Amino acid sequence: MIKRCFGLILAAAMLTAAAGASAAPALSPEEVIEQVAVPMAQKNDDANYSNDELKELITVLNENGITLDESSEVMQAYASGHGYWERETLREICLSVFGSDEKAWTIDQRYRYGEIMVAIGAFGLNVCVLPGEGDMSVEDAHILAAHSLEDAFDIDLPLQSDAQWLIYESFGLGLDVETGSYPPKNARWSFVYFDRASDRSVYTVSFDRAGGDIQTSRHDESEDRSDTADASRLTDSGAQEAMEHFGEMMHFWPPEMVQQVFGDDYAVPSEEEYRKAVQIAEDAVMEYYGETALTGPAPFQIGVLHQRFDDTAEAGRVQLNWDFVFTTDPDHISDGYRVQFIQFQYTDGKEEIDALNVGPANMGNG
DSSP, rough: OOOOOOSSSOOOOHHHHHSTOOOOOOOOOHHIIIIIIIIHHHTOOEEEEEEHHHHHHHHHHTTTTTOTTTHHHHHHHHTTTTTTEEEHHHHHHHHHOOSSSSSGHHHHHHHHHHHHHHHHHHHOOBBOOOOOOOOOOHHHHHHHHHHHHHHOOOOOOOOSOSSEEEEEEEEEOOOOTTTBBBOOOOOOEEEEEEEEETTTEEEEEEEEETTTTEEEEOOOOOGGGGGGHHHHHHHHHHHHHHHHOOOOOOOHHHHHHHHHHHHHOOOOHHHHHHHHHHHHHHHHHHHHHHHTTTSSSSSSSSEEEEEEOHHHHHEEEEEEEEEEESSSOOOTOOEEEEEEEEEEEEESOEEEEEEEEEEEEETTTT
16 A cells, blocks of 8 residues: 655654644644644554554544544544554544535545545545636536526526535546546536435536536436335345344344345355355465464454355356455454455366455455
């Protein structure tokens, strides 16, 4: 993971003073992030704040009027004596500073958040950009969005959020599928109009950075009553019930419960299948992180998600997907490793391992 220099990084003496006693001058929320939280993350070799670093960081936050939600995963991990992932900790800080509804962040806030993630190595590229020379201003983009939706649906919408409409705004780079890059010419504006009364998104409009290629859509209420939506609500309900009984981390749910909530693609492995897969995963962790990676004062617990795809008729094989988590903190997965791989079992008895991926336990989360 590459951690890049970030804007205003102060000397070590200033960082110590900022994180020290109450005599230090008050910092703005942005300064706490830029001068304390990000440099602290950049000096780490892994992607995790230690419990001591969390204590130092939370102290600075509190001294400067920033309070994290006590029910957040960050605070729960800290209270239980664990560290927590830098990416998730900084996201929680940004939610406190920019607002708890991430979709309502301004274009400037989205850009700043992307720069923070790039600085700590969580993102390789900040796809959220600021309008530059030759681009429309944010104000003009809001005007074009409202006029475009008026032309398309004969509705008078506000230029900014009001008592009825909450407008989510974004300006970001789009992927060029042919090159796999994000050229500036692909940058687009996007506005979503959320109706506070009905608690749903109703209108969406997007256009390119110069105001061309306008695309509008209206999400009819009937769409929310489809069979797919009903199934989604049932799944959400079942997941909520499972979380109440087994915790939020579904890797540690009984496999029967995962299958019940999310469908038959998730399978219950046999004892022999599980034993062999665990050995593959443990060997992978030790190969990547050293022979002692899974040893320590606290025992590592193993969580798993397992899928089974039987395509024997076509390819003479069964495909098993494995997603393992090794952690000493199953409530928050604030440490440890994650191993994902595909296992092919052929009818002639041969086996093959493919797409093996090893990394920190939170890779791919959020």
